[in-house]
Amino acid sequence: MEEKMMAPILEVEKLSLATRSKKKLVSNVSFTIGRGESMGLVGESGSGKSLTLRSIIGLLPPGIEQVSANIRCSGRCAMIFQDPIGALDPLCPVVGQLAEVVAYNQKVSRKASRKIAFELLDMLGLPASLKQKDRYPHQLSGGQCQRIVIAMALACKPDILLCDEPTTALDVTVQHQILEIITRLQKELGFAMVFVTHNLAIVSSMCSRLCVMKEGQIIERGDTLTLLQNPQNPYTQRLISSVLPVPDFERRPVL
């Protein structure tokens, strides 16, 4: 089923990627994202989700080549990676790093960039103490580092945010807080989103549309809830049936 069209902010047409030795990694991936829209990208490990996102932002790893693609992005694009600590420079205090991203992207003075960085700290619920004493990434928790990374992405004033499993490395309660922050910010700032995850509960609550990838191709796509309720492709059916149900503690017999 082809997706419904809003004013597109991103169009990916026939994206194919391969290694230098011509091993196909992503084949003919196409999708369109409307302004403010959220699309989930799910599928087995190694199916090409991360490489698809990296292609859009032009950050393919060395050794991977774009064989074909027509990518049209009519706005600013930012990306949040899976490993927040790895995404930060370990040798540079975090507020300094954030201010640098602000200064570079918003073309403002050093002083103004620090002020904007402080506003972003507040927006992301980071400790006010960071304003008095900056800290290195290893001195923050994983959740705090991911908030810094999100703040950096927002400093680019993105029209589209690419999220590559942004909560996978975090514990479940922090995952929930980060997802709430992303949802709130999307409502406030109106950016579109492509959200890569293995978690179908996350896509069902955050994404109106869903693409399922397998072996480098999109094998099924559609409105998220319709697709999850009525998957057509046998792989999607297996993916959905492999989700563990929440235990029904009420009915569990007392041992």
Ligand SMILES: Nc1ncnc2c1ncn2[C@@H]1O[C@H](COP(=O)(O)OP(=O)(O)OP(=O)(O)O)[C@@H](O)[C@H]1O
């Ligand atoms: N730098 C690289 N060099 C060679 N092959 C790579 C490289 N990075 C990824 N690949 C291969 O490309 C394919 C797609 O990888 P990708 O990281 O996009 O998968 P993914 O769907 O995001 O997986 P996961 O859910 O585990 O993150 C995989 O077969 C992977 O082994």
